[in-house]
Amino acid sequence: xxxxxxxxxxxxxxxxxxxxxxxxxxxxxxxxxxxxxxxxxxxxxxxxxxxxxxxxxxxxxxxxxxxxxxxxxxxxxxxxxxxxxxxxxxxxxxxxxxxxxxxxxxxxxxxxxxxxxxxxxxxxxxxxxxxxxxxxxxxxxxxxxxxxxxx
Numbered sequence: 043x044x045x046x047x048x049x050x051x052x053x054x055x056x057x058x059x060x061x062x063x064x065x066x067x068x069x070x071x072x073x074x075x076x077x078x079x080x081x082x083x084x085x086x087x088x089x090x091x092x093x094x095x096x097x098x099x100x101x102x103x104x105x106x107x108x109x110x111x112x113x114x115x116x117x118x119x120x121x122x123x124x125x126x127x128x129x130x131x132x133x134x135x136x137x138x139x140x141x142x143x144x145x146x147x148x149x150x151x152x153x154x155x156x157x158x159x160x161x162x163x164x165x166x167x168x169x170x171x172x173x174x175x176x177x178x179x180x181x182x183x184x185x186x187x188x189x190x191x192x193x
Contacts (some may be wrong), residue, residue, distance in 0.1 A: 047089070061094075076093050076094060076095065077092055077093070078094065078095065079094045079097055079148075079149060079153060082094040082097060082099065082111075082152065082153055083093075083153050083154060083155065085099055086099050086111045086153045086154075086155040087155040089101055089109040089123055092143035096113065096145060096155075097111065097114075097120070097149050097152075097153060098112055098115075098147070098183075100183050100184060102171070102174060102175065102180055102183070103178050103180045105178060107124070107174070107178075108122065108123065108124045108171070109121075109122070109124075110122050110171060111153050112183075113135060113145070113146040113149040113150070114135070114146070115167075116183060117135075118131065118135045118146060118164065119131055119144075119167045119168065120150050121159060122162075122167050122170065122171065123155070124170060124174070127160060128156050128160065129156075129160045129161070129162045129166075129167060130150065130159040130160070131150070131163070131167055132161045132162065132164075133163055133164040133165075134147070143181050186190070
């Protein structure tokens, strides 16, 4: 019985230590990957993958044919580069309570890749993204979407 108690104590102590260390590493890795949104503008301009603050950009399928910068996720593309043209989303991002997400408006300003991208609706942007994904047999994006308010 005493032997079993020692084993349980050993397991509890080591499991707790492993969990604490892995949590620290995950947070550390996230901090290394994330960049500020003003810094991300250069990544968008260069069509490079990035993770920002509630934003991310991705070369879809790593094909060099379509690049999308998102605010929170696939539900709200901000900028799309396709067929050598930049497009931006003219629609506001509405929260579940009907209010405009002011942070998405800031993301649009922070991530602007060129002076005069072409204006398009959210519906139009999503349509060309989905069509591109279907034509190229692409599934989900590599990055993870967020719900507004989550980190």
